[in-house]
Each structure stands twice: as structure tokens, then as C-alpha cells.
Amino acid sequence: MFRKDYILRMVEEMTQMISKVFDLKKERKYTEALWEIDELLSKEFPLNSRLLNSLPTEEITEMFRFGGTVESDKLQGAAYLLNEEGKIYRDSGQIDEGLTRFMKSLHLYLVADTHGANKELIKLTDQVDNLLNQLKDYRLPLKTETLLFHYQEVNGQYAEAENALFRLLERDGIDPTEGIAFYNRLLGKDDERLEQGRLPRVEVMEGLLEMQQRFQ
Numbered sequence: 001m002f003r004k005d006y007i008l009r010m011v012e013e014m015t016q017m018i019s020k021v022f023d024l025k026k027e028r029k030y031t032e033a034l035w036e037i038d039e040l041l042s043k044e045f046p047l048n049s050r051l052l053n054s055l056p057t058e059e060i061t062e063m064f065r066f067g068g069t070v071e072s073d074k075l076q077g078a079a080y081l082l083n084e085e086g087k088i089y090r091d092s093g094q095i096d097e098g099l100t101r102f103m104k105s106l107h108l109y110l111v112a113d114t115h116g117a118n119k120e121l122i123k124l125t126d127q128v129d130n131l132l133n134q135l136k137d138y139r140l141p142l143k144t145e146t147l148l149f150h151y152q153e154v155n156g157q158y159a160e161a162e163n164a165l166f167r168l169l170e171r172d173g174i175d176p177t178e179g180i181a182f183y184n185r186l187l188g189k190d191d192e193r194l195e196q197g198r199l200p201r202v203e204v205m206e207g208l209l210e211m212q213q214r215f216q
Helices: 002-026 030-044 049-054 057-063 072-091 095-114 124-134 142-154 158-170 176-187 191-196 201-215
Strands: none
Touching: 002 030, 002 072, 030 049, 030 072, 049 072, 049 095, 057 072, 057 095, 072 095, 072 124, 095 124, 095 142, 142 158, 158 176, 176 201, 191 201
């Protein structure tokens, strides 16, 4: 109960903060908007903006590990604030600073999802989709691309997962046997589910054949 109350309060405070940030951005008070985010980061997490942006994602994840378990909802909260910070930099014309934060935010969202984050808490799926749209013209780090591949498969986005798989293969970022295993897993799905994932069975079989020909 305590954990649930804490998470709900965190989300409420983030919502209030975003309202303030929105008003500050309209007035082009970008520095003040960044202060609002930094203040909430320092209050809710063992982090501030400087630390969050300097640490690698693996170390950030470890900071949210308690008793061997990643506190996934707190981690997605940090990802949310990092994303909002990226929007401020983007809106102020500092595109590279914004992109750096978008990349790290996406990675942390995907890690949080892997560890069972509540998708409805701050609409994790929508957050990931919006970040992917922001980053569609850029190459993701290999570790992020790998997380994305598994995330999209688990969430039934089979065509998108296949695209991620081939991007990984082009960069030697994944063992080809994992591609073969991916298609074999899909063959175990029913036709309706494959159609919903925009990768019908005939394309799954074609993909498996191509993978076998290329790598066996």
C-alpha cells in the first residue's frame, strides 16, 4: 500500500510540474522550466539532472534496484522527466541536447517495461511511440535497439520488431540464431494475431527461409 501511495503521489506531482513547465515554455522561460524538472528529480529520486545525464543507462538502472528488484515504476518516472527535459531543449533550439535526452529516456522506458512497469501509470506505450517518432531519423544505440526489438515482439508489433531485427543484423548487433528463433516463435502464433501485428504467416515463413539461407 505504501509503495502504491508513493507512486500515485509521484505521478500527481509530475502532472503538476508539467503544467508549470508548459506555462513557462509558452513564456520562453526555458531555464526556469528546467529548474522545475531538476527540483522534482532531486525530490523524488536519488538524482539530479546533471547526474541523470552524465551516468550511463546501466548505472541509472542500478540506482533504482532495491533488494535485487528494479523499481520499474520509479524508473519510468525518471524516464518521463528526462523526456520532458528533452522537449525543453528541443523547443529552445538546442536540438542535440534534446536528442540525447530522448535517446536515454527511450532506453530507460524500455528497461522499465522489461522489469514489469505499470503501462497505464504514465501511458508507457504512448511515451515510447512518441519518442520513436522523435527519433525516427536517427540510429539508436545497439543496446536500445535490442531492447526495442524484444519490446515490440512482446507487444505484438511484429512488423516493427522485424525491422528492428534487420537493423541489428546489419550492424552485427545480434546473433543470427536469434532471428531464426524470432520467426519460429511467430509461427506458433495464430493467424489473427499475426495479421494484427502486420506480419502475416506467409511473410513470417518467407523471413524464416531468408534467415536460414543467409546464416546457415
